[in-house]
Amino acid sequence: MNDIKITKILIVDDHAHAREAIREQLSEYKDFLIIGEAQNGEEAIFLADELNPDLILMDINMPGIDGLKTTKLIKEQHPNIIIVILTVSEDSTHLFEALKQGAQGFLIKKVNPGDWYPYLKSVVSDNIPVSYEFVNEVLQTMSSHPKKNTSTIPNPLSQREMEILKLVAKGYTNKEISNISFISENTVKNHLKNITKKLGIKNRVHLTRHAIENGWIEP
Incomplete structure (x- = not known):
């Protein structure tokens, strides 16, 4: 019997091509299931309520409610949802601010796509090391x-x-x-x-x- 634990994922990014790229690179993994996409913070909050994902991949820079504020609002209502912030910046202050808002991880978009899966699996299992930068x-x-x-x-x-x-x-x-x-x-x-x-x-x-x-x- 197949005993694979499925991680339900919600993608949040205001750029359609970015959402498509994320979907494509994660869709090959049988234990990851993309259940929804949002293009702004308001949609993300609504879909978090409606779909109850296990993991949200959250773009940090979005018009309206940005990713950090959206993360805070979602975590207040759904503390068990894991949120990983997506950004093009390597500024550690962004990482620290994301963690203060309740995010569990921080992923640089330009990182090799092959590294996304093991990183996200580590975040989901809460076995990702704490960095000295943090x-x-x-x-x-x-x-x-x-x-x-x-x-x-x-x-x-x-x-x-x-x-x-x-x-x-x-x-x-x-x-x-x-x-x-x-x-x-x-x-x-x-x-x-x-x-x-x-x-x-x-x-x-x-x-x-x-x-x-x-x-x-x-x-």
Whole structure:
């Protein structure tokens, strides 16, 4: 019996040829199903409600409501929908802003099309490493704003969970954490599930940001 898990995808881009290119390069994968397309933020919000996709590929620059604002509005209503921002820019500030709005990933349009699939699969499985650029951006932002008082924020994580979180913050994948910690990859995943449940955060990059901002770890 075929046990392929299908990821339902909504494409959001104001350029028809861009949507077509994305559709063509992803349609060859049996576990990816394009269920809709939107050409602006308003349509994206409507289709997110109507179609309930698993994954939204969101262009960052669109007329009207841009991709960042659209991401924020969709995530407020559908926190379980995974959103990956699409852009032609490699500016890390865009990445940081996208993550602040709730996005789980960031994909440069000019990246080799063959790299899209493994990247998106990693995002969907929440096994994409946290980049050092992201950690640096968090630190830069913190240094340019008044530091909030975090002494009253308790850390609910066990010692083992903190060890796992520190390795996540250093950019290690689940498999690498497994090798470093001498535990199985399934055990790593179970620890991450417990960590995300305790903190109410479902994405490893957001976990890292939360831990850094609250002073639990120092990159």
